Amino acid sequence: MVKIKVRFHTKGSFVKDPNLRYEGGDLFSVKGIDSDKWSYFEARDHLVEKDENFDLTSVNLWWMNDDGTLAEDIKPFKDDRDAMKMSKFAIDNDDFVFEIYVEPKANKGQSSKAFVVANALEESSEESEYETDDTNDTYEDSTDGSVRDVHFDDGEEERALDDDWFEPLNHEARRNFANHELQLVPVLEPESPQKSNLNKPKKKGKTKGRKNPVEDECEGGGGPIICITPEQDKLHFIDDGYETDELDSASEVDTDGEGKRPMLKFNPDETMTENFKFKQGMEFSSLQQFKEAVLKHNVLLMREVKFIKNDADRCRVVCQKKQECNYLLLCSRVVRTTTFRVKTSKGKHDCGKRFDSKSAKASWVATVILDRLKNNPKMKLNEIVAEVRTKFSIDIPATRAFRARQIARKIVEGDSSKLYSLLWSYSAELRRVSLGNTCKLEIDRPGPGLQPRFGRYYVCFEGCKQAIRNACRPFIGLDGCHLKNQYGGILLIAVGRDPNDQYLPLAFAVVETESKDSWSWFMNLLLEDIGERRWCFISDQQKGRLEGSKAPKVPKAPKAPKDPKAPKAPKVPKAPKAPKDPKAPKAPKAPKAPKVNVPVDHVPVDNIPNVVDTSDTHDEIDPDMLAEILFDDEVPEMISERLHCSAPVDHVPNVDVPPAMSDPTNGKKRKKISGNVEDAKKAKVRSSDRLKTLETKNIEGPGKDPNTPLVIEDDEGDCDDVHDPKIGPCVQAIRSLTTLDDIFRRMTQ
DNA sequence: CCTGTTCGTCCGGATTCGTC
DNA sequence: GACGAATCCGGACGAACAGG
Numbered sequence: 001m002v003k004i005k006v007r008f009h010t011k012g013s014f015v016k017d018p019n020l021r022y023e024g025g026d027l028f029s030v031k032g033i034d035s036d037k038w039s040y041f042e043a044r045d046h047l048v049e050k051d052e053n054f055d056l057t058s059v060n061l062w063w064m065n066d067d068g069t070l071a072e073d074i075k076p077f078k079d080d081r082d083a084m085k086m087s088k089f090a091i092d093n094d095d096f097v098f099e100i101y102v103e104p105k106a107n108k109g110q111s112s113k114a115f116v117v118a119n120a121l122e123e124s125s126e127e128s129e130y131e132t133d134d135t136n137d138t139y140e141d142s143t144d145g146s147v148r149d150v151h152f153d154d155g156e157e158e159r160a161l162d163d164d165w166f167e168p169l170n171h172e173a174r175r176n177f178a179n180h181e182l183q184l185v186p187v188l189e190p191e192s193p194q195k196s197n198l199n200k201p202k203k204k205g206k207t208k209g210r211k212n213p214v215e216d217e218c219e220g221g222g223g224p225i226i227c228i229t230p231e232q233d234k235l236h237f238i239d240d241g242y243e244t245d246e247l248d249s250a251s252e253v254d255t256d257g258e259g260k261r262p263m264l265k266f267n268p269d270e271t272m273t274e275n276f277k278f279k280q281g282m283e284f285s286s287l288q289q290f291k292e293a294v295l296k297h298n299v300l301l302m303r304e305v306k307f308i309k310n311d312a313d314r315c316r317v318v319c320q321k322k323q324e325c326n327y328l329l330l331c332s333r334v335v336r337t338t339t340f341r342v343k344t345s346k347g348k349h350d351c352g353k354r355f356d357s358k359s360a361k362a363s364w365v366a367t368v369i370l371d372r373l374k375n376n377p378k379m380k381l382n383e384i385v386a387e388v389r390t391k392f393s394i395d396i397p398a399t400r401a402f403r404a405r406q407i408a409r410k411i412v413e414g415d416s417s418k419l420y421s422l423l424w425s426y427s428a429e430l431r432r433v434s435l436g437n438t439c440k441l442e443i444d445r446p447g448p449g450l451q452p453r454f455g456r457y458y459v460c461f462e463g464c465k466q467a468i469r470n471a472c473r474p475f476i477g478l479d480g481c482h483l484k485n486q487y488g489g490i491l492l493i494a495v496g497r498d499p500n501d502q503y504l505p506l507a508f509a510v511v512e513t514e515s516k517d518s519w520s521w522f523m524n525l526l527l528e529d530i531g532e533r534r535w536c537f538i539s540d541q542q543k544g545r546l547e548g549s550k551a552p553k554v555p556k557a558p559k560a561p562k563d564p565k566a567p568k569a570p571k572v573p574k575a576p577k578a579p580k581d582p583k584a585p586k587a588p589k590a591p592k593a594p595k596v597n598v599p600v601d602h603v604p605v606d607n608i609p610n611v612v613d614t615s616d617t618h619d620e621i622d623p624d625m626l627a628e629i630l631f632d633d634e635v636p637e638m639i640s641e642r643l644h645c646s647a648p649v650d651h652v653p654n655v656d657v658p659p660a661m662s663d664p665t666n667g668k669k670r671k672k673i674s675g676n677v678e679d680a681k682k683a684k685v686r687s688s689d690r691l692k693t694l695e696t697k698n699i700e701g702p703g704k705d706p707n708t709p710l711v712i713e714d715d716e717g718d719c720d721d722v723h724d725p726k727i728g729p730c731v732q733a734i735r736s737l738t739t740l741d742d743i744f745r746r747m748t749q
Numbered sequence: 750c751c752t753g754t755t756c757g758t759c760c761g762g763a764t765t766c767g768t769c
Numbered sequence: 770g771a772c773g774a775a776t777c778c779g780g781a782c783g784a785a786c787a788g789g
Binding site: 399402 | 753
Binding site: 361 | 781784
C-alpha cells in the first residue's frame with residue numbers, strides 16, 4: 001500500500017487547440033490517500049465535500065498521472081475499476097500523484113473532447129492487448145508464435161482485458177500506444193524460453209500420460225457437471241457458463257493476483273446461505289477455507305458429505321450417500337499459486353435431507369452458539385442442542401454440544417495463559433511509546449526450578465499522570481473489582497475527575513486479592529507516579545474491612561463558617577442536621593483513630609470509623625457509584641459546592657447544588673440532602689455508607705474556574721471551616737491523615 | 750433426569766511408495 | 770509431475786457411566 005495524492009480539477013472544461021488542455025475552474029488536492037482504499041466513491045465524496053451541489057451524473061471524470069500529458073495519458077474515471085487502475089499504476093510506476101478532471105457532460109450530438117482523445121488511446125491499446133496479456137503467461141504447451149485468437153463479446157470481459165493491458169506495460173509503452181505506435185517490442189522481455197512459446201497455439205496431445213482427472217470426470221460425468229480443462233485453468237479462461245451476474249453474494253468478482261481477468265472469489269466474511277453455489281472457477285485462499293465452506297453449506301442443506309480425497313493440493317467432496325447422489329466437488333491448487341479453484345462442480349444433491357448431519361461438527365456448533373455464549377457463559381447443553389435444532393433443524397448429541405461449548409468458551413475467553421505471557425511485550429511497547437509510562441510487572445517465583453508465575457501488574461500512562469498533576473482536581477477515586485476470567489484476580493483502579501466533570505482513569509493494577517499489601521503496593525506506585533501532594537482519596541468500603549472499626553459517628557458541629565477574607569454571601573436557611581447517634585461525642589476535632597483489629601486483607605485507606613457497613617461486594621466498577629460518592633453525600637457535597645463555587649467557599653449558599661453545576665449525571669442520580677437529613681440519608685444509604693475517605697493536606701487545584709482556588713485548607717487548626725457542620729468531619733479526617741503512612745499506621749494501631 | 754466425564758472406536762490427515 | 774493406493778497415527782465422536 002502506498003499513499004497517493006489526487007488533484008481535483010473542477011468547474012473547468014477541456015479545450016483542444018490543437019493540444020488538449022483543461023481550462024478554467026478550481027483546483028484542490030487531497031493527500032495521504034491509501035492506494036488500497038482509493039475508490040470511485042471516495043473521489044465522489046471529495047468532490048461533494050468541496051461542492052455540495054456537485055452532481056456526479058452530470059459530469060464525466062478523467063484521470064491522469066501527474067507527469068503525463070492530457071493528449072497522451074488521460075483516461076476515463078468511470079467506476080472502481082478505474083480507481084484500481086490508478087492504485088496499480090501508483091504502485092507499479094512509483095508515481096503517487098494523480099490529476100482528476102471534472103468535465104461537464106457534453107450536450108446531445110456533441111462529443112467530449114477528452115472522450116475523443118481517450119477513446120483513441122483505448123482503441124490503440126486494445127489492438128495489442130492480447131499480445132501484452134500473454135507476456136506474463138507461462139503457458140508451456142504453445143508451439144508457435146501466433147497470437148491466440150481470443151475474443152470476448154461481453155463488455156465485462158472487455159473491461160477485464162482493459163484492466164490487463166495496463167499492468168505489464170510501463171508508462172513509456174503507454175505513451176507509445178497513445179502515439180499509435182504499436183511497438184511493444186521495447187517493453188517486452190526479449191526471448192525468454194517460456195515467453196517465446198506464449199503465443200504458440202496449443203499442440204494437441206502433447207501432454208503425455210494420465211489424463212487430467214477433471215477431464216476424466218467430464219467424460220464420464222453424465223450429468224450437468226461443469227469442467228475446467230487445464231488449458232482453461234492456466235489461461236484463466238472463462239467459458240459461457242461463467243455467470244458473473246448470478247454469483248452468490250458470498251462471492252465477488254476480482255482479478256487474481258496477477259491482474260488477469262476477473263475470477264470468482266469466495267468471500268468468507270459473508271453469511272453462507274442455502275442458496276450458495278460452488279460455481280466452477282470459484283477461488284479459495286486455502287483448501288481449509290474450501291472445506292469449511294463445504295461443510296457449512298451442507299449443514300444448511302441438511303446433507304452429509306465426505307472428503308474422499310483430501311490432501312495438500314486437492315479436495316474431492318462427495319455425498320455420504322454416494323450411490324444415490326451425484327453431488328461432487330473438486331477443488332485443487334491453481335498451478336504455481338497458493339490459490340485453490342473449484343474445478344468440478346456438481347453441487348446439487350439428489351438425496352434426501354437428514355436431520356442428524358455429521359457435518360455439523362463440534363467446531364461448527366461452537367460458531368453457532370458463540371454469540372449466545374458470550375452473554376450466557378453458563379449456557380446449558382440442552383440449550384445448545386435446542387439452539388441448533390431451532391436454527392438448522394439438526395439434532396446433535398449432547399456430547400457434541402459439550403465439546404462445542406468447550407470450543408466456544410475457548411474462543412470467547414481466549415487463551416489467557418498466552419495473554420499473560422504477552423505482558424512483557426506489552427510493557428516493552430508501552431515503554432517504547434513513552435518512557436513516562438509506568439509498567440510494573442511482579443513475578444511470583446514459587447521455587448527453584450518452578451516456572452515463574454504472574455504476580456501483579458500495574459500500569460499508569462504518562463498522559464494520565466500529566467493530566468492529574470496539571471489539570472484535574474485533587475480527588476482520586478479508588479476501587480477494585482473481581483476479574484472473571486480463568487485465573488481471576490482483582491483489578492484495582494484509580495480514577496480522577498477533570499475540570500469538565502469527566503472521569504479520568506489514572507492507573508490500574510491487577511493483583512491477586514484486595515489486601516492491605518496489594519493496596520499499599522498500588523497506592524505507593526500511584527503516589528510515585530502522580531507525585532506527593534495532598535490528594536483526597538475517596539473509596540468505597542468492603543464488608544470485612546469495617547469489622548471492628550465501627551465507631552460512633554462524628555456529629556456535625558454547629559454551622560459557623562467564617563472566612564474574613566471573603567465577602568459574605570446570602571445563605572439559604574437550612575434545617576440543622578440531627579446527629580445520627582446521640583451518644584456520639586460532640587468533639588468537632590478530628591477524631592482519634594480507634595484501635596481496631598483490621599485483618600491483613602483490609603484496605604487501609606478507608607478506615608474512617610463513621611459509617612455503617614452496607615457495602616455491596618465488588619462485582620464491577622460502577623462509575624455511578626463514584627458519582628454518588630462525590631456528590632450525594634454530605635461531605636462530598638460540600639466538596640462539590642466548593643469545587644464549583646466561584647465565590648469564596650464559606651459564602652456558598654447552603655442549598656442544593658444545581659445538577660447542571662455539579663452533577664455529572666445531570667441530576668439523575670442526585671438526591672436531595674438538605675432538609676430532613678434522616679430521610680436524605682435513608683435515600684442514599686448506599687453511597688453515604690461507602691464513603692470512607694480521605695487523605696490530604698492541602699486540597700488545592702483547578703476547579704471549574706481555574707481562577708478560584710479551592711480552599712479547604714489550611715494550616716493546622718486555623719480553618720474556620722472546622723466549625724461548619726458540613727465540612728467538619730471531612731476536614732477532621734483530612735487533617736488527621738496527612739500521608740498514606742499515617743493511614744496505615746492508624747489502621748494497624 | 751440432567752449434566753459432565755471417560756474410554757473405546759473410527760475417521761481423516763499425513764506420509765510413503767508405486768504407477769502412469 | 771501428477772495421481773492412486775496403502776499404511777499409520779492422532780483426534781473427534783458417541784456410548785456408557787458417574788454424580789448431583
